[in-house]
Each structure stands twice: as C-alpha cells, then as structure tokens.
Amino acid sequence: MKFGPDNYNHEERCSQGHSSASTIATIEAALSADPDIDSSAIEIRMLGPVVLLEGFITKAVDRDKAISLAAMVVGFENVQDRMLSRFPMQ
Secondary structure, eight states: OOOGGGOOOGGGSOTTOOOHHHHHHHHHHHHHHOTTOOOTTEEEEEETTEEEEEEEESSHHHHHHHHHHHHHHHOGGGEEEEEEEOOOOO
8 A cells, every 4th residue: 555645656766766755855965965056946856767957056067066966866868957047146
C-alpha cells in the first residue's frame, strides 16, 4: 500500500530509483551548502527524469554552478536550465 506523493510509476523516478522528492532535496541541499552561490530564488522541479532549474539568478556564475551541482546528481543530459538573469542595478 502506498500513500502520498511518493506513489509514482517507474518513469517518474530517476534511473537509480529515487523519488522526485529525494532528488529535489539532494539538489537543494547541494545548492544551499555552496557558500558561493545565491540559490534563494532558484526553484527545482522534476519532469520525469529531468531536473528543471527555474527562477532567478543574480550573478552569471550562479547559473553554471547550479547546473553543475544538479548534473552531479542526475547527469548533464537530465538538467534543463530555465533560470532568468536578474542582475542588480549598479
């Protein structure tokens, strides 16, 4: 018997069988653990095995770091960047 949001079919899990929630939590933890990246406005969603990085970045290097950290979890081929740049006015 299964309850709640973990009641997904196999296609909605990553190749190693982790749920979307655990994959998202792992990527969120990696982003928040990196002191050099501002991930406060980055949202992580899953679409099947693909990680969607959405939201806003305030530094150009944050994009590359966020993509790299997510790729360490799911592989580069499974990361889609939908982040928008919002650079502060100087």
